[in-house]
Amino acid sequence: MNILVTNDDGINSRGIYELVRALREIGNVIVMAPLGEQSAVGHALTVSLPLRVTEFHKNGEFFGFAVSGTPADCVKLALRTFFDERRLPQPDIVVSGINHGRNTAVNIIYSGTVSAATEATVLDVPAIAVSLTSYHPEADFGPAAEFMKRFTPNVASLGLPRGTLLNVNVPAVPSNEIEGIVYTKQGASFWEDEFEKRVDPQERPYYWLKGRYILEDKDPSIDDIAIRENKISITPIHYDLTNHAFLETLRSHWPKTF
Amino acid sequence: MNILVTNDDGINSRGIYELVRALREIGNVIVMAPLGEQSAVGHALTVSLPLRVTEFHKNGEFFGFAVSGTPADCVKLALRTFFDERRLPQPDIVVSGINHGRNTAVNIIYSGTVSAATEATVLDVPAIAVSLTSYHPEADFGPAAEFMKRFTPNVASLGLPRGTLLNVNVPAVPSNEIEGIVYTKQGASFWEDEFEKRVDPQERPYYWLKGRYILEDKDPSIDDIAIRENKISITPIHYDLTNHAFLETLRSHWPKTF
Numbered sequence: 313m314n315i316l317v318t319n320d321d322g323i324n325s326r327g328i329y330e331l332v333r334a335l336r337e338i339g340n341v342i343v344m345a346p347l348g349e350q351s352a353v354g355h356a357l358t359v360s361l362p363l364r365v366t367e368f369h370k371n372g373e374f375f376g377f378a379v380s381g382t383p384a385d386c387v388k389l390a391l392r393t394f395f396d397e398r399r400l401p402q403p404d405i406v407v408s409g410i411n412h413g414r415n416t417a418v419n420i421i422y423s424g425t426v427s428a429a430t431e432a433t434v435l436d437v438p439a440i441a442v443s444l445t446s447y448h449p450e451a452d453f454g455p456a457a458e459f460m461k462r463f464t465p466n467v468a469s470l471g472l473p474r475g476t477l478l479n480v481n482v483p484a485v486p487s488n489e490i491e492g493i494v495y496t497k498q499g500a501s502f503w504e505d506e507f508e509k510r511v512d513p514q515e516r517p518y519y520w521l522k523g524r525y526i527l528e529d530k531d532p533s534i535d536d537i538a539i540r541e542n543k544i545s546i547t548p549i550h551y552d553l554t555n556h557a558f559l560e561t562l563r564s565h566w567p568k569t570f
Numbered sequence: 571m572n573i574l575v576t577n578d579d580g581i582n583s584r585g586i587y588e589l590v591r592a593l594r595e596i597g598n599v600i601v602m603a604p605l606g607e608q609s610a611v612g613h614a615l616t617v618s619l620p621l622r623v624t625e626f627h628k629n630g631e632f633f634g635f636a637v638s639g640t641p642a643d644c645v646k647l648a649l650r651t652f653f654d655e656r657r658l659p660q661p662d663i664v665v666s667g668i669n670h671g672r673n674t675a676v677n678i679i680y681s682g683t684v685s686a687a688t689e690a691t692v693l694d695v696p697a698i699a700v701s702l703t704s705y706h707p708e709a710d711f712g713p714a715a716e717f718m719k720r721f722t723p724n725v726a727s728l729g730l731p732r733g734t735l736l737n738v739n740v741p742a743v744p745s746n747e748i749e750g751i752v753y754t755k756q757g758a759s760f761w762e763d764e765f766e767k768r769v770d771p772q773e774r775p776y777y778w779l780k781g782r783y784i785l786e787d788k789d790p791s792i793d794d795i796a797i798r799e800n801k802i803s804i805t806p807i808h809y810d811l812t813n814h815a816f817l818e819t820l821r822s823h824w825p826k827t828f
Contacts, residue, residue: 354612362776518620
């Protein structure tokens, strides 16, 4: 199995290192990931600037290719140009992560980790986004990496519908405390956020985003509730954004002339 | 009616100027838009850098507030902090555009114009994203602006479901050639894209994205087909990304133990 691994925390992050270490036991892993941190970049593509690719080494060995762009850039560049140019095999699956922090509910729309997996599905390659539900600097990525080693071959063999990826969130607890897997809906938890106004050393004002995550949605079938119960949450997501139910209302009741 | 106007082409672009000029005839318009061009930024939020706000003048008059961030940043900052701080009224509706170029099919997931409207719906304010389907430098934004002047009050009075926005694409033809309004689905047209490899003056390689848009989806109820028939395409979109049909398959047939 040929696996492309990418992320949004950057090629030098711990999450991608642990993921690659685990997946190298089950397949041929090629890493193409952002050189720098790209959190909350959404589904950005770099169109007004060129992209650079550099070889990135870790512990004295070649680890992967670092790209001066976004997670979606990495996947598009790998699949559409770079792998062919280097005579590298096209991947059977793309795995993005392990993100340092949960990607649930509204967070999904801001997530670079998820956007990389979405870009893979745009290009018709099955994909998984995986996140560890902890922001702690010493968080243990081991259990999430171990899970991906077992789960990735399932996804490759069982298959996914065209345009659909799996968004995996692994609770930040030891492996023996994980209470199984649950297939979930994207929940409706949200951020109560605001901007803190500060003044710089030149006495000019600036604003900095800060927020508190509100776990309001109590539906037992959603992502955040699964995690709270120490279960691995797996949500199938796609990029058909049409609200089909409301489309019927529009067609029946809204104006049709300019 | 209080209207927040933003965009992704930047506060100095022609599309936002024509939109603001038209909407000022029907309401109290406040502009908060990116200082620079932010195309294809997806739903990016600026979290690792502070945001600056400057007052932007046009033709010798105050036009609006320019933000050193993304379209989603503009909406979040306006609604969550800046308008209250300046004692400006909270908007009844957010209008994002007029984008220079279509936002249909897969383009929606990369679009900063749409992401600004999405951010408004995240914050429970109704929103419209509007695009003109031409990249021509001299494209006439007049008909699209005229349409938004008539249509925006409808949206404010008829209302939208929570979390849903309207994605409007206006064909780039004179008003008298527009063949009405059609409510559409997000289509499945796509980009046949690749990266062009070049060498810089220091003889280092770089890659630059280029692509050709393939209008393959022939379903008559989709966005791109409406435009081709000189109709205004209006697609209701939301950010519930769950693939509910495949979720049932996962629950029935996929593994549940770690």
